[in-house]
Amino acid sequence: MVPRTRSTPSTEGAPNPPRIAEEIPIATNQGLTPTDLDANLAATQATIEKLQRLKDLQDQAETLRSQLMGRNPDETLSNPYQDPYESSGKGQDIKLKNIPTFTLNSSLQQRQEWLLDLQQQFEGDLRRYHDGRTQILGALSYMDTTCRQRWYRHIDEKSPITHRNLKEDWPYFKDWTLTLIKNGASLQSEVMGQLERARQLKDEDPREFHARLDTLERHFPRVAEKERALSFFAKLLYDLQNDIRRHIIKLPETREEMIDIAYHFWDLQRLETNRKRKHTETTDEPPRKRNSTKRTQDNKRSRKPWTDKNTPAKDRLNPIGEDGKRNRCFNCGSEKHYSNKCPDPPKDKPTAAIQSALQGNDSETD
Structure with a gap:
């Protein structure tokens, strides 16, 4: 029977491998009896159970320690001397991507x-x-x-x-x-000229115009905020300035407020323009063009013969006239075709007077 050892905090926190190894009896004599083998096997199993119990206690202690320190137990440090500031991720580098390359052609x-x-x-x-x-x-x-x-x-x-x-x-x-930069020797005069000529472009967002204007203003001492706001307003599109004057009694005195107001009215103008464009695309054609199209359709309809799918083929080819009789061929008198499609035209073609006389005789006979 293997004697039990008392568990102490030191043994729970860090096992002592040499001491545990001493508890395992090593069989040096090859002539052991079955009783001795059973005793060694029981001692080995008891030692394994102790080691497993020790491992469970160590894992439980590490979990409790991690919870008290406020970090995930799965993210424990492999190096006990590592700086906790670095392990928390606060010391990691933050790099920007896609930084452009500065060249001589840069503006x-x-x-x-x-x-x-x-x-x-x-x-x-x-x-x-x-x-x-x-x-x-x-x-x-x-x-x-x-x-x-x-x-x-x-x-x-x-x-x-x-x-x-x-x-x-x-x-x-x-x-x-x-x-x-190009013209770097006379840069300040060039920038001043660009600043004086700077105006908001058509379909340009006021915020983008401010970024372009601010790039030029950075080369000179910063002026008062009210002057910056009025300078920005004076360089806006004239239609946008008029809309702001009609709706705003007192202009803002800061550049940021002026940018917000300019963008608000610029966005309203853009939405109104898009609405009018869509309305124009969905409207009907002009009256003159519509009437001419209708007249053309009426002419085509008048020239197109009226047909009915229930009318026999004979009636569709040779309809009954106003006198209640069908038309006949001038050559042979057949009702199945006209004279221009007669299969056996006569040598002496009768005149229109003869044809009318023949039709008169037929009417008298009937």
């Missing part, structure tokens, strides 16, 4: 959108992009070869002159990307 709006995408990329992975140097390296990976080579040459030329490391100055790098 001002494309450059601004490219910088915004990079900023979101940096904020999603702060451990990697933690300073200006790593941010510049990350931005260079989304530039074509020509732009990267220009940056390398620019650094080689400017580093000896300036007493700072330009490779770690992210604001300086963002300003330098403006020189890659």
Whole structure:
């Protein structure tokens, strides 16, 4: 009989393999009797039951510990020294997809959108992009070869002159990307001209127009909010401005409110235009065209002979006239065909007077 051991918290939390192994009697003598074999078998089974019981208790303790800590027991850490912050997924990198490549042909709006995408990329992975140097390296990976080579040459030329490391100055790098845009030397004057000529295009969403306008305004000091709102209103379509004036007594004093109102009336105009277009497509034809079509149909109907499916073939080919008699062939006097289809025309074709005389004689005979 194998002696029982008392279960303690230490034994439940972590088993002691050497101690358990000592409890299993090892048969070293080959000349064991059946009684000894039965005793060894019973001892082995008892040890297996203890190990299974120990495993169940360990699983139960781990489940309770996981519930107290507020995490799923199936997601326990394989490494007990791993940082719980990383295991919860909060330290994982968040990367944006489909970030465009900056080229020499990029426009001002494309450059601004490219910088915004990079900023979101940096904020999603702060451990990697933690300073200006790593941010510049990350931005260079989304530039074509020509732009990267220009940056390398620019650094080689400017580093000896300036007493700072330009490779770690992210604001300086963002300003330098403006020189890659076409007409970069006279960029400010070009942008001012585009800003003065900017107008809302036909079928352009006011929100999209604001994004295009804001890209140009970013190159100049920010003006007062009321001035930004009125400037946006003055560049809208004239029909849209008139609708807003008719329904709004006091114009809003912020750009965001002006955009919301402009989009509301622009959407109403678009719905009304679509409704009129559908109504025009479903209306009837013009009166003149409709009357001419009806007249043509009446003419075709008058020229078409009247037939009845119940009328015999003889009556359909040679109907009865107003005098109650059928027409006859001028040549042979048959009622089955006319003279133009007579199978045996006479050599001397009778005149119309003779034909009328023949018909008169027939009427007298009848």
